[in-house]
Amino acid sequence: MIPSTPSQELAVLQTSSLATAIEREVERLILSGSFAPGERINENQLAQKLGTSRGPIREAVRALEGSGLVVSIPNRGSFIRRLSIEEALEIYEVRSVLFGLAGQLLAMRVTDKQIKQMGEFVAGMEKASRKQDFEAYYPLNLALHEFIVDSAGNTTLAQHYRSLVKKLHLFRARSLVQGGGLAVSNKEHREMLAAIAARDPGRAYEAHRGHVAFAKDRLLAVVHAEGKVVG
Amino acid sequence: MIPSTPSQELAVLQTSSLATAIEREVERLILSGSFAPGERINENQLAQKLGTSRGPIREAVRALEGSGLVVSIPNRGSFIRRLSIEEALEIYEVRSVLFGLAGQLLAMRVTDKQIKQMGEFVAGMEKASRKQDFEAYYPLNLALHEFIVDSAGNTTLAQHYRSLVKKLHLFRARSLVQGGGLAVSNKEHREMLAAIAARDPGRAYEAHRGHVAFAKDRLLAVVHAEGKVVG
DNA sequence: CCCGTGCAAATTGTCAACACTTTTTACGTT
């Protein structure tokens, strides 16, 4: 048989279903902010926009509800979840131990090549930090975190970690997340790298857990400061 | 308006939808073993059995896919997930730090009444253990774990923890999970309780994390022993 | 006897229509 060369869109449909493709698209719309927290998802409107019917839309929304990005109220509709500061802090707590575990597991199995790769990420962030280049910093930071979680060798851990990170995107004040300065964060990255390079699981756990826990503290500090100004 | 007294089944439908009710029912069927791992979920058959149509069934299955109890293959159907020993061990790793966090958080907020309640659970298990009464032991053990996770004051943590426990039910050899004896487990429970009662977060984290980690080790030991006998 | 081919049954994927609920709008009363 002659192998066909379908469009990339159709290629996706071969391994997943239409509902899954819709789920990814809606998730993208939510995480990018196109769908604002609290906003209702209009099934008819979305179906028309994506050139499909309501059936697959409802399946996709149901899946998103399970991942916590959407809440459904019977006979009322599905709404983009609104994340309170308390919930955001809760998520940080859970995320911190998961990231700690990722560091611990990575320390036990890391290769020299992976250490080198991590070093490049950290060095790149330090460079961006010195130049106050936030645009360059952000993707590198994301890449380092993804790299650590993916390299830990525990897909369950990676799935739950990613789920938490996605949920955090719903937090209205997520632009504040980097509040507290890049220099402090870089220092923590250095300690993480050192612990991994030393292949010390306990030290790596603490360094990674602490990194997220400190980020939580920084967020809390910013929110508190904001609250005092506003109220 | 006169409040109606609908059947319990309909009462559920008021707060959730038919798809959610179906999701719960199918989840129950899976966790109870009525649906065996690897088995396909026949949409028509299930719809007829539950007196509904395929629409809500598909929504429910889609949600279960998100929680990892079901895997869907396009044009083939949805299957009860089969959990390998490697995946089970992965889950234990994640569960251990989550339970550790639960213990840590509980130690920081526990009331005297809660300490007393925990003590009763532990005492009950010790009693059941002495009598080798597994039937009495199991629900008490479950209750203690649920109590700890629910009392930690972090719903995100509780949700993810429960999701992991449900997934572990898919493991074919879950009957082996208690392998290693109840006495050892009770000793760990005592240490957990002592750490909570002392309101020592660090000690509580270690005691709780260790409890699940040891359970993982015991499972691993049993599986290894079994493997040697078989192969 | 084994294997591939092709038809038939079963099953999933998708859609459009209908029933029911909620929300909005218009209207009349106070």
Add this chain to the structure above:
DNA sequence: AACGTAAAAAGTGTTGACAATTTGCACGGG
């Protein structure tokens, strides 16, 4: 003008039907 009420519009919940794909099975060739 404000409020309550009722009709109309909009939207969700559910169903049955049709299309497309996969699976099971009989048949015939090697």
